[in-house]
Amino acid sequence: MNYETTIMAINFKNKKLGITAAVFVLLIFLHSVNILNSVEKGIFTISAPLEKYFYESSIEIRKFFQKFNYNVGETELELLKIQNRSLILENARLKLVDEENKLLKKELNFTRSNNFEFVSARVMGYDALQNSTMLIVQLEDKNIDTQEIKINMPIIIEDGILVGKVTAVNQKQIFIEPLTSSHSAVAATILNTNHTMGIIEGELNLGIKMNMIPKTEKIKAGDIIVTSGLEADIPKGLLIGTVLKVSEDTEKPFQIAHISPLQDLRNLSKILIIKSY
């Protein structure tokens, strides 16, 4: 009796596993032939307002704690000194960026009247794959079809600060990869005396660097990095960041420029996608 019960239990489990496997294969098939498109579009449409609300809230919370961390454990006087120092530094940096921005615009003739076709979009969240660096964005203009957006289109904010590239396009969502992502690579130029060219790469979602710079090139902290225009989809002259420090590669005859992005890539909200230029 026990033996028969065991056999029946094993048969039932095998049947259950078989049904599970069959449903799995069926689901993949239905998705690949786009039968479930309308369901997916419906889910995206319904969840979009909630995603937008939660993402904006999380950005506000991050900004709040970033400010709070500077003040923890300090006396009031030290607090004020630190705040004063950081405000002075911030002010100097902004002035510098503003002057350099004016100079850059003059040199590169980058103005709003440039022939860029923009599409505005909003960041909704991160890729569901655990610890992924990809961001999910949704177009704000309902009249534009998501399929018009192509892979490798550049993503910018404000007056031409490059923040990433389009990586994938689904039914209603676009996946973008920020510049700090480990597998991000953009052709760039350092605005030094030699206009050194190279590829900037992301560093574990924390920073950006340019490797393989010959030691003969003269680079210093504060030099501005812009796109070089060597990539087909990315126009020349988009701001990337400034050189934070230069270190030497001990094993090879090259130096590495560590770059500070002009925008905190973890606080992105409203972005522009360059469709054509």
Added chain:
Amino acid sequence: MINFLIKILLIIFLIIIKISFLNSLYFFEFLNPVLLLIIYLSVINYKHYIATTFFAGYILDIYSFSPFGMHILALLCVALISNYIYFNILTNHRFIPLMFLILISIICYRAILLFGAFIFSFLKIFNLADYNIKTTYLDIIKESFYTLIFVAVLYLLIQIFRKKILAQFIR
């Protein structure tokens, strides 16, 4: 039926919370509430836990850049494995064995995703470079650590406020 629909809505809500809210905050970005819910449903032997797992995996797949099916496969395997371990291997169902089960489930989940990435990369469907392997091993350790802390705090709160749920874990 209503119970099942509530679970479905809860899964959608948790996924939205995960991708839009938790992923932007330090510490919480390492938590996976959907995985924890699936583990919970499998250990309480919820009648429709397989169907719920399918649905959760499907929603995660459509919100992900990775090839379709990876999350479904990973969650299904974790649900079946955790159900088997809980009812066939663990001799008692208290706090420490539960923590052990969660740790095993997280490692299985990430291992299956990594394995899936390799297979899809071999079939030229997915670019393995997009998976960010460099940080995967460290992320698994961080995720395990933070998840166990989170579950421990949650368990403590539940123990204080709702003794009924505790009975589920004591056999």
